[in-house]
Amino acid sequence: MLVSAILSVLGLGFMVYVLFALAVYALPFFVAVTVGMQVYDSEAGLIAAFVSAFLAGGATLVAGQVAFATIKSVRVKLAIGALFAAPAGIAGYHAIKGLSEIGGAGETWTLVFAWIGAIVVGATAWARIASLAGPDMDAPESARAFKYERAANDG
Secondary structure (H helix, E strand, O other): OOOHHHHHHHHHHHHHHHHHHHHHHHHHHHHHHHHHHHHHOOOOOOOHHHHHHHOOOOOHHHHHHHHEEEEEEEEHHHHHHHHHHHHHHHHHHHHHHHHHHHHHOHHHHHHHHHHHHHHHHHHHHHHHHHHHOOOOOOOOOHHHHOHHHHHHHOO
């Protein structure tokens, strides 16, 4: 019984870790599935559907990272971050709601946990898309968390 409880906690912890690690990929995955289903429905074949889905998802992720890294407007960066954070927040909401229901929480607490999960997962996705874009090299050196120019000289 004790081993079962320990393995359940470890499994749950691993599932939550995977949720946070993959949250930033919710929008590219959604685009990939949508494109793949559309190509498959057009009777192009299963291989064409997989290839086009993979290319569409990859292009979405790369385009988001490049746009976030190169565009200087704060409003546009907020919009791009929201585009990546919204599907991740929805995924976090439903994942945490399902886990809370499995855990036997009441309906009110299930919804409270689900909304907290949506906010946390969405914020994590937002932070990850910003970190994948790299540091802002136009920012003052004191504002950067890691000094890339000095790293080679520091040994």
